[in-house]
Structure formats: structure tokens, C-alpha cells
Amino acid sequence: MMDCRPPHQLTQPAATIPRLTTPQNPRIVMPDVIIIVMVLETETVLEIVTGSERATGLKRVMGLKGVVAVIVSNPIVLHGPFGSNPGTRDNQNGIAEPNYPEWDFGLPPVTSGVGQFRPEEGMTLSFSIARLVVGLQQGIDDNKLTQYFSYYRPDTIARSINGTVSGYPGIFYAVATNDEKLIRTWIKHGGDVNAVEKIHGFPLLAFAILNALNVQKDTTAMATTLLSLGADAGVIPRAFFMPFLQDPPVEGPDPRVVTDINEPKKKWCKRYIWPSLARVTNISQRYFLEKTIRDRPASARQNQVALAHNATELLGISYFMIGQATAASSVIKKLLTHLALPTSKPLVLVFAGPSGHGKTELAKRLGQLLTLELECVDSTEIKYESDLFGPKQPYLGYQEGSPLNNFLTRMSGKRAIVFLDEFEKTTREVQNACLIPFDEGKYLDRRNREAVDCSKTIWIIATNALDRKIVDFCERNPDIFKSDDVEKHARLMTELEKTLKKQLKHTFGNPLSGRISAVLPFLPFSLGEQAVVAHKYILELKNKVLAPVNLSSGKLVGRVFLHIKSDGAVCKAVATEGYDPDQGARSLQTAVKTRIEEELVYTYLEEDEVISETQALADYTVDIQRDGTLLIFKSTGTEKSFAD
Structure with missing residues (x-):
């Protein structure tokens, strides 16, 4: 606490101030309560640092022959010389830090080349990040971006895609479009998801969130996409998003709770930014930011397996699900092990849980992220095996097959997903017809009896038959919704899965349940x-x-x-x-x-x-x-x- 008063009000004797003559003077710790009186012959700056803050505590500029008196209730440290700029030093260790100018989060218009950008330029001209940025500002979409990239070798694109234009990395202009499909393509071709622009020190993720102020649209999908592709959530001070259900004050959080603001990767987050960041960071963004901080990132080998099978986006599938973290992580685990050690047996997963809790959504996202074709079957209408696979020869209509029969035939030997919704409503006849495809990955086309290879098919059985078991278990074990205690949560989930597997035998019988790779419970939402x-x-x-x-x-x-x-x-x-x-x-x-x-x-x-x-x-x-x-x-x- 500091008290600045005119000299005639001072009642305590003044302390002697050591003379600081050169930048090499050591820091000097002053008594707990002191009075400083200085008569300055020329205009100068007195810099005082409190011992508790270890940072610049006070600056006073005095005119000719001015007098300043200061009473300080805590020990202070003087470091010199007078007139040094405290804004250029790190308040922890004295290391010089950038003095970034304020920013309105807008990017400058770019003009490069002549006229409208056309993807066909790639047929005759060298790859140009500047021309590509011109195209972004003119509104090209993901299809045109993909077309432009198609004219160049991958290594040519990778060498230039992280270049800067008008002082900003090109990927900032891509994020400014607020088109998550476009940014996926950009990063797939080598774009740096953790790029930092040097003018204001902003990381890409922070810009994506604050870009809402420029486009006047929600940027949640863009921020979530960046997180799913590996953006570092640690660049955002935690007080702005933890706990996610709590709204930060509109002027920004209390500085006393922003305990991580001095970390190097958060230096961009100056006080003038706090109100804007607090206003635009909505509950969905806060949820996924907190999730990123809490979740364990994929290992190097997991990334290697996913990359080898063109399945890297699988690792970010949980960013497109609300809740169901265990189900999403189980899908990732099963698919990665299936890809790492190939087998002739197909993957058969059971998604079990109440309606409206993400079973269909997860299956669809899986297809989108892995770029796999998805065939959805409404099992409520399936009573006979011919309803599912089509009639056999010589019965009427065998030449046409069924949607599932024709899908399996067309995707023979390829990866694909079959989603059997509400499978418990089928009959035992239908379930028995699935035994060979589930177990051996073999099938015969009903139209011509030719062999079909469905060993790479991912079969997903969605069922509500186990709902009561799941809800009752969660009511008896409310700690299953708490992820803080990882070991306890894992133990409860294992116990629940065992319970569901036992119930599955009663629902589908031993032959079918024995061919199931895993049962994934979908819990009620917290x-x-x-x-x-x-x-x-x-x-x-x-x-x-x-x-x-x-x-x-x-x-x-x-x-x-x-x-x-x-x-x-x-x-x-x-x-x-x-x-x-x-x-x-x-x-x-x-x-x-x-x-x-x-x-x-x-x-x-x-x-x-x-x-x-x-x-x-x-x-x-x-x-x-x-x-x-x-x-x-x-x-x-x-x-x-x-x-x-």
C-alpha cells in the first residue's frame, strides 16, 4: 500500500536513498516502512518495485526541482537506473519481453498479383501463400482450396504454407474465414495449428475465439476444430474457462485468480484484452478448453498408428461429442488396436444407453472424421433376414438385393461402417443371420452368390435394451460422473461394462454376444x-x-x-x-x-x-x-x- 502526500504532511524522518548511477547497480531492499523524499533537477522517472509483487510498483514523473514523498508499508526494492522502462522486463526473472502494441483482432487486406484468385493458377504458377491469402479474403471455399493444393507436390506446399503475409501467418487468414472444413484441409497439408503471429504475440487459438468480434458470428466450431487437431489450450489463462459452467465477469476475471498469466505462452493476454476474451468465450468453448486441459494427449505411437492409416482425425473425435468421454476414448482405443494389429475378424461394437445421448452422433462423426461411408439401418422395421439382406434365389426380388446387401458388396475389401439402430427390436432369425459376417467377415451377395469381404467393416449395434441397467448403476454410483479421480472412474466404468455384458447374453443370446468386440456404455448427461x-x-x-x-x-x-x-x-x-x-x-x-x-x-x-x-x-x-x-x-x- 502506498501513500503519496505533500512534504509538509510527513511526520517520519526520510530514509537515505542510495544513488543509482549505472544500469549495473544491484537491487537494494528498503525497510518495511520508509519515506522517500527526492528533489530532482531534471525530469526523470522513479521506479519502485515492492518485495511482495517483485514487479514495478510505482512510477512518478516530476518536473524541474519537483519533490515527491512516498510512504511504503511493505519492503521495496529499488533497481536502476532511474528512467528505465519496466514494461520491457519480465516480472519474474528480469528477462526482456516484447512490448506488443494493442490490436483490434483484424487482419489487413492483402493484394498480391493481378485480379481475382483462381485455383487454376496452380497449373502454371509457383505456389504462392500470398495469392492464396488473396483467395481467402475473396471468399474461396474448401473445394477451391483443395483444387489449388492438388496442383502441387505435398513437400512444396509444406515448405510454404506456414509463411507470413503482411506480418501474419497465412493460417490466420484461413481461420478468419470461420470455415472449419477449410481449416482442416489447411492443417492436413502442413499448417501449424499452434502458430503465433509476431506483431501482437497472439496464438492461433486465441485469435479464433476473438475473431467472433470481427465476423459477428459464433466461432465455437472453429475453436473446437483447432483443439481437435492439437491446438494448445494452455495458451488461454485458465480463469477464463475454468470451471466451464461459471460465467467470467464481463470485464474479465479478478487479477488475483489469474495465477498463470505470467507463463510465457500467455504473454499475449494483456489487460486490455480481458473484457473481450471474457465476453466471447462461451460455455461450449469453455467446456472444450477445460476438457483439453484435463484429458491426456495421444502418445507418439498412437499418433504414428493413426497417421499410418490416414486416421489422425480419429484422435479428436471427443471434441465433437458432449459428454460420453469414456465411449469416445473406448472407440479410439478399439480402432487403434484394430489398425495396429490387423485381423480378419471385423470390429463389432455395441453402443448401449438411453436415447438422445450420442450413439448415432458418434457413429456419424466416426464416418466423417475417417472419411468412411456409413450405412444406417433402422432395425425397428427388420423382422426377417430377407428384410436386412434381401431375398435369396429364387425368391422374388433377389435380383435387386437390399440396401445393406448392395452396400456390403460395393464396399467389399474396404473400410466402411454399418450402423444397426435399435437392434434389440429385431428377431432371433435376423440376429443369427449376422453371425458369420460378425465372426468371419464373410458374406455372399444375395443377387449372384459371389463372395463379399466385409472383414474391414466396422459394425455398430445401437441398443436401448440396457438403459435401465445403466441408469440404475449411475444412480447408485454418482461418482461415475466425476473425472477428477481417474482410477475410481475407470474402476466404476469397468464394473458397469461387466454388468452390461452379462445382460447382453440375456438380450441377444450367447452366439451373438460372443462375437461382440466391446460394449460401450453411454451415460446420462451431468x-x-x-x-x-x-x-x-x-x-x-x-x-x-x-x-x-x-x-x-x-x-x-x-x-x-x-x-x-x-x-x-x-x-x-x-x-x-x-x-x-x-x-x-x-x-x-x-x-x-x-x-x-x-x-x-x-x-x-x-x-x-x-x-x-x-x-x-x-x-x-x-x-x-x-x-x-x-x-x-x-x-x-x-x-x-x-x-x-
């Missing part, structure tokens, strides 16, 4: 996960109402920018009231529709202005009162903020 799922549907609503009005199609709600103030509290309130463990995400989708969407539309329709396709963009805000009631209102002035 409260925090429920809130993030609710936020997912709120983001979908934001995109829907932001789209233009189209009078001819009957879409009369549009050009609405929806803000969520305190999104953690809002989503928690929606989840607490709306979540049903038997319906999962569907119940939260309904809750968002009734509590937010319908109220928003009604508020929008209360306006007297006639709806038109050219109407001005309007801001609406969702806020929460102390009693948990949600308020939806049209925002004006200071009420508007990109806080979602």
Missing part, C-alpha cells in the same frame, strides 16, 4: 453437460434467426442477432428445468424451443414495424433474473454485447 447441450441448440437458433427474411417462402423471422447474457447461468436454468434422462438431448432441444425460441419470436412479433426482407439487423438479448426466470428483450445501446 448438469454441466446438459447445459452445454442446451447451448448447442441455442447456437442453432441463433443461426436460424440471423438468416434473412424470405417473404415468398413464409420465413418472417430473420435478421435477428441473438445475444445470450451469462450463457452459463441461462443454459443451466434451461437444463435444470428441461432435461429428461430418458429422452436426453431431445428433451433439451424441446426446452430451448419452448423457453427461448417461442418467447423470442413472440417478442419479435410485438414490434409495430412491418416485416420486410430489407429490415435493419435487430439485437435481442436473453438474460436471467435472480429467481431463474429468463428475460428476452430487444437490446439497445449498452445492453448489446457479443456475450455468447
